[in-house]
Structures are given as structure tokens and as C-alpha cells.
Amino acid sequence: xxxxxxxxxxxxxxxxxxxPAASQSSAPTEPMCxxxxxxxxGAVSVVEGEVGWLSCPxxxxxxxxxxxxxxxxxxxxxxxxxxxxxxxxxxxTYSSRLSKDRERLFLQPAAAADTGQYICMLRNxxxxxxxxxxxxxxxxxxxxxxxxxxxxxxxxxxIPLQEGKTLDCPDLQDATKMSExxxxxxxxFVAHPVCDWYPFWDSDREQKGNSLQVHLMMEQYQGLYxxxxxxxxRNQTLNFTRSINVTAILPLSLPKEPSIMNPTHDQxxxxxxxxxxxxxxxxxxxxxxxxxxxxxxxxxxGKTLDKLPDRFTQINRVVRDHFRDLxxxxxxxxxxxxxxxxKREFYCSVKNxxxxxxxxxxLEEEVSLxxxxxxxxLGVTLLLMLILFVVYHVFWLELLLLYRSWFxxxxxxxxxxxxxxxxxxxxxxxxxxxxxxxxxxxxENELGYSVCIFDRDSLPGGTITDETLSFVxxxxxxxxxxxxxxxxxxxxxxxxxKAGIDTMALAGHLRVILVQYKPVRRKGWVRELRRARVxxxxxxxxxDKSRELSSRFWKRLRVELPVRRVSSRGEDEEESSxxxxxxRLHSQNSTNSQTGLIxxxxxDPQKVLNSAA
Ligand SMILES: *[C@@H]1O[C@H](CO)[C@@H](O)[C@H](O)[C@H]1NC(C)=O
Ligand SMILES: *[C@@H]1O[C@H](CO)[C@@H](O)[C@H](O)[C@H]1NC(C)=O
Ligand SMILES: *[C@@H]1O[C@H](CO)[C@@H](O)[C@H](O)[C@H]1NC(C)=O
Ligand SMILES: *[C@@H]1O[C@H](CO)[C@@H](O)[C@H](O)[C@H]1NC(C)=O
Ligand SMILES: *[C@@H]1O[C@H](CO)[C@@H](O)[C@H](O)[C@H]1NC(C)=O
Numbered sequence: 001x002x003x004x005x006x007x008x009x010x011x012x013x014x015x016x017x018x019x020p021a022a023s024q025s026s027a028p029t030e031p032m033c034x035x036x037x038x039x040x041x042g043a044v045s046v047v048e049g050e051v052g053w054l055s056c057p058x059x060x061x062x063x064x065x066x067x068x069x070x071x072x073x074x075x076x077x078x079x080x081x082x083x084x085x086x087x088x089x090x091x092x093t094y095s096s097r098l099s100k101d102r103e104r105l106f107l108q109p110a111a112a113a114d115t116g117q118y119i120c121m122l123r124n125x126x127x128x129x130x131x132x133x134x135x136x137x138x139x140x141x142x143x144x145x146x147x148x149x150x151x152x153x154x155x156x157x158x159i160p161l162q163e164g165k166t167l168d169c170p171d172l173q174d175a176t177k178m179s180e181x182x183x184x185x186x187x188x189f190v191a192h193p194v195c196d197w198y199p200f201w202d203s204d205r206e207q208k209g210n211s212l213q214v215h216l217m218m219e220q221y222q223g224l225y226x227x228x229x230x231x232x233x234r235n236q237t238l239n240f241t242r243s244i245n246v247t248a249i250l251p252l253s254l255p256k257e258p259s260i261m262n263p264t265h266d267q268x269x270x271x272x273x274x275x276x277x278x279x280x281x282x283x284x285x286x287x288x289x290x291x292x293x294x295x296x297x298x299x300x301x302g303k304t305l306d307k308l309p310d311r312f313t314q315i316n317r318v319v320r321d322h323f324r325d326l327x328x329x330x331x332x333x334x335x336x337x338x339x340x341x342x343k344r345e346f347y348c349s350v351k352n353x354x355x356x357x358x359x360x361x362x363l364e365e366e367v368s369l370x371x372x373x374x375x376x377x378l379g380v381t382l383l384l385m386l387i388l389f390v391v392y393h394v395f396w397l398e399l400l401l402l403y404r405s406w407f408x409x410x411x412x413x414x415x416x417x418x419x420x421x422x423x424x425x426x427x428x429x430x431x432x433x434x435x436x437x438x439x440x441x442x443x444e445n446e447l448g449y450s451v452c453i454f455d456r457d458s459l460p461g462g463t464i465t466d467e468t469l470s471f472v473x474x475x476x477x478x479x480x481x482x483x484x485x486x487x488x489x490x491x492x493x494x495x496x497x498k499a500g501i502d503t504m505a506l507a508g509h510l511r512v513i514l515v516q517y518k519p520v521r522r523k524g525w526v527r528e529l530r531r532a533r534v535x536x537x538x539x540x541x542x543x544d545k546s547r548e549l550s551s552r553f554w555k556r557l558r559v560e561l562p563v564r565r566v567s568s569r570g571e572d573e574e575e576s577s578x579x580x581x582x583x584r585l586h587s588q589n590s591t592n593s594q595t596g597l598i599x600x601x602x603x604d605p606q607k608v609l610n611s612a613a
Contacts (some may be wrong), residue, residue: 033121033128043134046110046495056120057131064078065122065129073123076588079105082117082132089119096234108332109238110137119134119502125218137196154224154243159217160251168341169227170242179231185210185459188226214246219323222248249287256594257355259293260348261327263362277337279361280329283347287324294352295387298332301344311335339365397555408563415509420449420562422475424496426486427455434517434541435481448564456491465495472499476562478512482529482538484520494526500531513560514538 021149037102039057046052056077077239079100080089092098092105099106107114115137121130152170152360161166173319189498204216214287224247230239262282263269271277285294297304298314313333320327334341342363349358390397409415420444425431435453440539443449458467472478478500480486486493503510514529522530539556546553558564 002317010537022048027368032206033123033130036129038132041133043136046107046114047135047136047241048137048139049109049239051240052107052110052135052137053122054105054107054135056105056122057133058120058122058129059103064271066469070122070297070477072596076124076304077103077124078121078123080119080121083113084116084121085343086116092351093334097365108199108236110135112137112139149242150226151402152242153516154245158249158324159214159221159246160289161248162219162251163217164209164213165215167244167246168228169210169224170244171240172210172227172229175229175240180234180235181232183229183231186228186230187212187454188228189221189227190224203220205595217248219248222246233582240257246324249289252289252324255288256288256352257351258352258357259284260287260350260357260359262358263348265359268362268364271337271342271363272341272366273339274338275337277334277341277349279332279334279346281332281349281359282319282327282329283350283357285326285328285350285352286354287326291353292324294328294350296328296330296348299347299349300332305332312483339584361597394403397559400559401428403557404559404563410564412561417474417476417509418450419452419471419475421477421565422452422454422472422496422500423479423481424454424493424500425481426483426488426493428483428485428490430516431483431486438547439481439515441481442549442554443561447561448553449561455497468492468495469499471494472510473503473507475510477560478504478510479515480529481515481517482520482525483517486520486526486529489524494528497526497528501528511556511560512536515557516540 036058041057041060044052044054054081059067063550064400077100078204079092081092082089093101094100097108097111100106103120105118105120105401114135117132117134119130119132123129153172157165157167169185169187172183172185182420185207204213204214204218205214205221210227212227214221214264223246224495225244226241227244228241229238230237232238237367238270260281260283262280269277269279279298280513281298283294283296285296298312299305300308305314311334313335315333317329317331318326328350332346342365346361346363348361349356351357423435423439425435430601435494438450439533440453443451452471454468454471457471458464474575478496480493480497480500498513500510504512518541537556537560538552540551541562542551545551548554
């Protein structure tokens, strides 16, 4: 494919006497011209209708290509163009609009059709180099929306809040020089996402002549301001655009002296020797217009950190930027803090153009508490308490029994009573059976108590009332088997209950225990029982569950009954077993024959005689 350029090169090559074979190859320029490809600097953007230019990128590295020296070596610079969508390089037709000046190609102004790739070629008779660069001509409508393409980086400008300032378009003076009439300026404001053309929607900003006057600066007026300069030259209207990045700062009337926020006057840093210690200094460093220099630093014994061992380092961090008034934190890090460091003087200082502040950090050694040991000890104690609590709640009956068996006193040694237990119950078959077959059997045979059951132990012929009172008075406990029919009016049971309650109230040597054989509603109880219930122990029989001697029922009952040590002391055991044997004998007799033998526990011989008669 023969392009214009290859044809040109071919021509030159033939003229220069180089081998025609080389130039007739499929890409004849290649062996002769070094191709740098496309410039890495990226595309150049120009707004349609504005002035723009391309600089040959070969000269971006003057150490390789120096325009002056290449000219002296007989080099010529050629520009070619590869329009968008074409693969044919075309020579540039120079005109008043498109002109070449040294290494630049000027477009005055740029047109939409100028978009494309441009190649600049530098060559003399024996050597050749070329490089490509892309040009983008942007439509003003596409780009004006919120950001105008500006060839020059924005100028930074600061306006204090609540104050005013006049903005002039940069480079306007240059336009004035070139212009044949007074240049005109148009202002834009871009505060994303809105983009305003002048006039802006408020009265705080106003264009006066070519300048923009900000009467009253507000935070929302920060942003990019664009100005487009338009001028006349040679019957042509030319224009260019510049931008100003406006940032608000705090009013100049505010105090600008720096100050230290931390450490406060009474702040104390607790330090631990052998560890890494961090002292935080926090300073307020206002911005001073035109003199923004400011600093925050630590000194140790009057020395800055660069004159101290490597153990001392600092970390700087901007905590807050409030309209350029900075809050800066400087952390002094001391590795492996030593006790001698405690005696050093640590000062934090802040400084800006307006002033200086310094404060001493007070250090105090931490009193090391053996926290771990303390925590463990406390934990173990709590755990033990918890265990004890649980154990007590689950096994309190067992514990109570155990305690009594060790420390309880045997009431037999301190009183002169005959019976351990007097059983009072309703005389109906169910309760009677429970009393005789279960309660009596276990209490007498298995637990070794002496039991008094009126119907069994009383002698025929006696006055029931007297005998009941006497029996009850001679018992240590009155065991009342509560049932629905218990203690109906005029019954033996009521008599027993009254006797028991009276004895308890008067002499205090008797305790009444309630045994609930079947669930009974409180309402069904006789008044005496109801009244006394509050103060009395109630043990519930729970059917088959309570049959075992190790069940809760028997344990509860044993707690209420007098202490009976199941000891191995022969004497006691012998005595009690003797007693049991006697009781058994007696009980057999009393049940088998109403006129039988007199129990040896009955002490009144007169009564015995009376009953015998
Ligand atoms: C200058 O800018 C205006 C407005 O965008 C545009 O219409 C015009 O083509 C540009 N160039 C000249 C020479 O006015
Ligand atoms: C280019 O070369 C000329 C003469 O050789 C020299 O005076 C000039 O400083 C050079 N420019 C650069 C940018 O190196
Ligand atoms: C062409 O330029 C090179 C260096 O760029 C130079 O060495 C050479 O002498 C020049 N050739 C002629 C014919 O001037
Ligand atoms: C400028 O344009 C006017 C008419 O548009 C023409 O009469 C005049 O000759 C032009 N001047 C130049 C310097 O081109
Ligand atoms: C304008 O200035 C602000 C603050 O200095 C900066 O954050 C922002 O990037 C700047 N904008 C442009 C477009 O340069």
C-alpha cells in the first residue's frame, strides 16, 4: 500500500542513492524511519472553536532530541495527519488557521474535523524518527455542562468565610496585549452537581466588568470558577478558558494563635516501665493566610527527637481539617520505657506564624496490680460459692442430717419424756393403714424411735381425755397425719391436736409436725390446724416415691424428729435396740390383747391397776 509518505520517502531514497529494493518493501519507511509509536503523554484536548496547539513529543526529552541541535544537524520537522477512521497519512496543508512554529502545530482555532492522530517526523538525509500524538476536539456543548476543558491547571484561591474578594481571570493581561479591542470575560461556576453560568443565583456574587466579585463568601461557594476570555484579532474572534479553584477559609478576624488541647494541665500519663509508651499531643493549628507554615513537636529534656536515641519516635496525623484550620495529633512513641525516663521532661509544643504554645506531660508510674492473680482468685471463690450454693440446695436435707448426727444433742439426755413420737391421725382405714403399716414400722423398726399410738398404747378403761393429754405431754413430737377428714368435731384426733398445740404453747417441750398423706385443700383443715400451720413443718408423702428410706420424705421427717445417732457406740446401740425390742413386744401385746401386759414405759402404777380392774 503506497501512502503519500512512503512515496515521498521512496522519492527521497532514490534521490539519496539508497537501494531501491529497500524502499520497495511492503512498508518502505520502516527500515529507514525509527517509529516511536504513539506518545505516552496521552491525548491533547482542545475545545472546538478555541485556540490550541500540538507540541511534537519527540522534544519532550531534550536529552534525546533537542530542537536547536537537530536543526543544526540538517533535520527537518514534518507533520502528517491520520484522520479518525482513516489509515492513510495525509500531509498537513498549512494556512492561517493551521500553522507550524518550531516544534508546534497551531490550530487557531480548532475545528471538530481536526480530531485524529498526528505524526511528527524528524529527518535528515541519513536518519529519521517519528512519533504519533492524538488530538481531541471537544464540542463545547458536550463539555461545558459541568467541567470546561482547560489547558492550564486551575489557580488556587482562598476566600475567608463571611468576607469578600474580587477574582480576575488569569492570563487576561496576555489577551489584552493580543487583542485589537477590549477582551470580554464570561464567568461560570461549577459546584457539583450543578453548574451555573453567570449570573449565579444569589446576590453574594456579582460580575463587575471582567472581574467576579464575591461580596460574602459562603461554604457552598467553594468550587471551580471558569472564565472565558474572548478577543478580536485579524478579523477573528479568538477565545481561551482558565479556571480558579476557590476554597473557603475561616474568617481572618478569628484568633489564629496555636494552642495545645492535650495534654491538659492536670492530665497525667500512667506509664509502665519496660513497655512501649505513647504520649499523645493534640494541637490546634489555625491557618494563617500567605504563611501556612505550622508545626507540632515533642522535646525531651529540651532536645528534639532527632538528637535523641532511636527509642524515641513520633507519629504525626491530621485529626481534623476545618477550613484549613488543622487539629494535628503528634504521638511520641517511647520504646522500652525505662525508669530513668520518668525523670525526664517531656514537652509538647505548637507553633505557627502567629504564636507558640507548649505544655509539659506529667508522667506517673503505674502501680502494677497482680490483676491476673486477683481475677483468678475471685473467679475461683465465686465458683466455689456457686458450687456450695448448688450443693446446699440439692443436698440440704442430707447436710442437715449429717450436721445433726455430729453436733445434735440427744434429747433423751435432757428431758424425761417417754415417747419420741405421738402419732395423731384420722381414724379411717386409709390413714390408719398408712400410720400402722408404714409410719409406725419405719419409725420404730428402722429408725429406732419410740412411737405412741393412742389406740394401741392406751389402756382400756381410762379417761380418754386425760390419757390423751398425758400421752401427748410425754411425747417429744406430735406427728399429725393431715387428711381431708382429719380432726372433725369431737373426734379423738381433734383432742390430740388441741392437746399438742396447747402443750407446745405452754411448756414448749413438744413440737408438732404435719405429715400430709394425701393432698388436702387448706380450706378443709380445722381451724386449729389452719392457725398453727404457719409455724409448723409440713412433710408431704409422695406415694411410691416416698417408700424408700432414702427418699426425701423420710429425710425431711428425720430432720424434724429428735436426733437419733446411728452410731457404732455399742452402749447406745444396745440400749436403743433393747428399747426397740421392748416396744415391739409391747406393741404386739397391746394389739393382740387389750388386757395384756403393761408397757414398761407407763409409769403410773395406779393407772395400770385401774385399767386391770
Ligand atoms: C469561543 O467560544 C464560543 C462560545 O463557546 C464559541 O462559540 C466560539 O466558536 C469560540 N471561538 C470563537 C473564535 O469565538
Ligand atoms: C539544545 O542544544 C543547544 C545547542 O546544542 C543548547 O544550547 C541548548 O541548551 C539545548 N537545549 C536543551 C534543552 O538541552
Ligand atoms: C543526520 O543526523 C544525524 C544525527 O541525528 C547525524 O549524525 C548525521 O550526520 C546527519 N546526516 C546528515 C546528512 O546531515
Ligand atoms: C475584516 O472584515 C471586514 C468585513 O467583514 C472586511 O471588510 C475587512 O477588510 C477585513 N479586514 C481584514 C484585515 O481582513
Ligand atoms: C480544589 O481545591 C481543593 C482544596 O484545596 C481540592 O481538594 C480540590 O481537589 C481542588 N479541585 C481541583 C479541580 O483542583
